[in-house]
Amino acid sequence: MIHAAHASRWHWGEIGDVANLGRGEWQVSRVYAVLGRPEPAVYHARRCLDHIRSGEGTEDWDLPFAYEALARALAVAGEGAASSRYEQLAREAGAAIADVEDRDHLLAELATLPGRVEQPPRRGA
DSSP states (O other): OHHHHHHHHHHHHHHOOHHHHHHHHHHHHHHHHHTTOHHHHHHHHHHHHHHHHTOTTOOTTHHHHHHHHHHHHHHHTTOHHHHHHHHHHHHHHHTTOOSHHHHHHHHHHHTTSTTOOOOOOOTTO
16 A cells, blocks of 8 residues: 555656645555554655645645645654644635535545544534
8 A cells, every 4th residue: 555655656756736636645645644654654644734834736625635644644653733724724725625525525524633523413404
């Protein structure tokens, strides 16, 4: 899984734009987070955010997902306060996502952040 994520990121580095680089870093960070490897997860999440912040070729969902990557990586690293801060940034930036399915996907991913307790849906909501 790690090799596949790095290979994908490398290939996008050869043919992609800055947004593709950021998305590749997101994927690598996610793999490390899933495997419980905080140091590389945080490193690649920060690289993701750096690429996406350039704005070159990005879409309205890229920045919220870059924040989600950092929130997830920091949660895996046991840095709850920092993770919560980036989760909030992801939610704020996510409010600007035009496509409802993209916005719902972000919220679903945020609900899976380590250490979060999912609240049951309210009746009639």
